[in-house]
Amino acid sequence: MSNILEDNHLKAKYVIIGNSAAGLSCAEGIRSGDKKAKIMILTNEKFDNYSKPLISYFLAGKIDLKNIFFKDHDFYKKHSLTLLKDFNVKKINFRNKEILSWDDKKVIYEKLCIAAGGVPIIPQVELAFLSEKEEPGNNSNDSHIKHGRSGIKSRIISEIDIKNIDGIFTFTTMDDSLKIKKYVTANKIKESVILGGGLIGLKSAESLLSLGIRINIIEMSGRLLPSSFDKTASEIYEKAFRDKKSSVSVNKTIKRVYIKNNKVVAVETGDGKVIYTDMLVIAAGVKPNIDFIDEETEERKNLVFLRGIKTDKYMRTEVRDVFAAGDIVENKNVLKNSIENIAIWPLAVRQGMAAGQNMAGFFKEYSGGFPMNSVEIFDIPGVAIGITNPDNFDKKHLEIITDYNRDLNVYKKIVIFENKIIGVLLIGNIERAGIFSGLITNKVNVGKIKDLLLKDDFGVIQLPAEYKKHLVTGDAVAL
Numbered sequence: 001m002s003n004i005l006e007d008n009h010l011k012a013k014y015v016i017i018g019n020s021a022a023g024l025s026c027a028e029g030i031r032s033g034d035k036k037a038k039i040m041i042l043t044n045e046k047f048d049n050y051s052k053p054l055i056s057y058f059l060a061g062k063i064d065l066k067n068i069f070f071k072d073h074d075f076y077k078k079h080s081l082t083l084l085k086d087f088n089v090k091k092i093n094f095r096n097k098e099i100l101s102w103d104d105k106k107v108i109y110e111k112l113c114i115a116a117g118g119v120p121i122i123p124q125v126e127l128a129f130l131s132e133k134e135e136p137g138n139n140s141n142d143s144h145i146k147h148g149r150s151g152i153k154s155r156i157i158s159e160i161d162i163k164n165i166d167g168i169f170t171f172t173t174m175d176d177s178l179k180i181k182k183y184v185t186a187n188k189i190k191e192s193v194i195l196g197g198g199l200i201g202l203k204s205a206e207s208l209l210s211l212g213i214r215i216n217i218i219e220m221s222g223r224l225l226p227s228s229f230d231k232t233a234s235e236i237y238e239k240a241f242r243d244k245k246s247s248v249s250v251n252k253t254i255k256r257v258y259i260k261n262n263k264v265v266a267v268e269t270g271d272g273k274v275i276y277t278d279m280l281v282i283a284a285g286v287k288p289n290i291d292f293i294d295e296e297t298e299e300r301k302n303l304v305f306l307r308g309i310k311t312d313k314y315m316r317t318e319v320r321d322v323f324a325a326g327d328i329v330e331n332k333n334v335l336k337n338s339i340e341n342i343a344i345w346p347l348a349v350r351q352g353m354a355a356g357q358n359m360a361g362f363f364k365e366y367s368g369g370f371p372m373n374s375v376e377i378f379d380i381p382g383v384a385i386g387i388t389n390p391d392n393f394d395k396k397h398l399e400i401i402t403d404y405n406r407d408l409n410v411y412k413k414i415v416i417f418e419n420k421i422i423g424v425l426l427i428g429n430i431e432r433a434g435i436f437s438g439l440i441t442n443k444v445n446v447g448k449i450k451d452l453l454l455k456d457d458f459g460v461i462q463l464p465a466e467y468k469k470h471l472v473t474g475d476a477v478a479l
């Protein structure tokens with residue numbers, strides 16, 4: 001893995017920003033067409049690579065550092081890839097094809113793939129700094145805080161505060177996981193508030209609970225995992241949290257976080273309730289990581305749209321020789337025919353592969369995808385695939401079939417539009433998830449087998465003969 005230094009800068013035919021799902025898949029895609037040219041991968045992290053979906057398992061102690069990598073060290077050697085760790089991109093000069101780092105390193109590319117993923121959304125929460133004598137909630141009506149009449153210093157939280165104040169964390173990187181692990185161990189943490197009940201909030205809850213930490217999830221919408229769960233699915237988990245002396249508060253938000261001696265001591269919800277806590281995890285979602293694309297430039301206007309970097313079906317952006325893939329891009333939801341940011345691992349891999357192949361001169365299309373989420377809390381597994389809350393579909397052609405066994409915590413919901421499954425929610429028993437995602441992907445007409453879909457013994461045997469033939473030939477298994 002040598003770096004070639006030319007006139008005090010690094011140069012490569014192909015440069016990839018991002019050393020994760022999309023970035024490494026892009027490198028493989030390039031190598032499938034170009035075996036020789038130099039490929040340089042930039043990452044602002046210090047790890048060879050790691051699987052983000054596993055950072056919660058690392059925090060829980062279920063997996064160690066050695067097993068969290070999804071490509072081993074030989075991968076870089078085998079594909080002749082130059083990996084530059086700790087290269088934190090500050091700016092891209094698209095006209096000169098230069099990438100600059102915060103510590104003044106420069107990399108020059110011929111073709112670039114931006115696969116820098118997502119960054120946590122930091123909501124507009126106020127930090128109130130208490131003196132030794134002051135208590136959370138006292139003197140904390142809004143006008144006192146804003147005008148400083150109570151003497152309490154306050155400001156809106158920033159990324160720097162999250163780095164500097166003890167006990168506030170985000171949870172999207174391996175570094176976050178390591179920091180939380182260190183903090184909970186050193187301070188014998190017993191209680192944590194989690195701001196956000198989406199995928200990342202639930203994943204962090206999952207791992208903190210297994211460390212014996214009580215959880216208090218504060219979710220702004222009316223249910224957990226609002227994009228994928230419905231009320232019934234959410235209530236199964238809400239009850240499980242209550243049974244373990246943890247809690248979920250829906251339709252609530254945090255307006256203020258109290259800090260004493262540079263440490264979190266409590267949060268205050270929008271309705272004025274003070275919750276004492278040792279720790280706060282901010283899990284309010286992720287947004288495309290586009291800060292290094294200079295806002296003032298023409299390229300930024302051409303590249304970045306509402307939901308991330310815009311690409312065509314070959315993962316090309318509007319800027320010449322610049323491709324993009326993964327959580328940073330706008331994605332086509334093929335079930336809704338809409339443009340969204342669908343931040344999931346398998347789509348990042350597929351996009352990265354297509355980007356790489358096209359960078360190497362092929363014309364490989366990426367046609368879009370659909371959301372898929374899975375969680376497991378208190379041994380209750382849950383999977384949500386596709387459109388599970390079909391609010392904007394023509395009711396005439398829509399059927400929703402459900403089965404709920406309250407005693408066993410088993411819930412199944414299948415959403416069918418024009419005789420095709422467009423969404424599946426499985427809680428408690430997720431055994432058929434693979435079959436259902438295949439039926440969704442391949443738009444299989446289930447008109448004749450609708451009555452069988454919820455049965456416990458539903459399986460491949462009941463599928464339409466034509467589709468079974470595809471399964472055997474392998475055409476229908478890819479997602």
Ligand SMILES: Cc1cc2nc3c(=O)[nH]c(=O)nc-3n(C[C@H](O)[C@H](O)[C@H](O)COP(=O)(O)OP(=O)(O)OC[C@H]3O[C@@H](n4cnc5c(N)ncnc54)[C@H](O)[C@@H]3O)c2cc1C
Pocket residue numbers: 017018019020021022023042043044045052053054055056087088089090115116117118171172173199200203289292325326327328343344345346348372373374
């Ligand atoms: C806690 C958690 C659990 C998840 N669980 C699941 C799951 O169960 N299933 C699922 O499908 N998805 C899950 N996801 C989402 C999944 O991890 C992402 O969709 C996937 O990682 C996206 O890959 P990516 O390559 O686009 O970006 P990322 O994985 O975010 O990687 C971005 C890369 O860019 C680099 N980078 C960023 N900024 C810079 C910079 N300025 N300079 C240099 N390098 C930079 C980073 O170092 C990193 O290598 C989870 C995510 C999280 C956070």
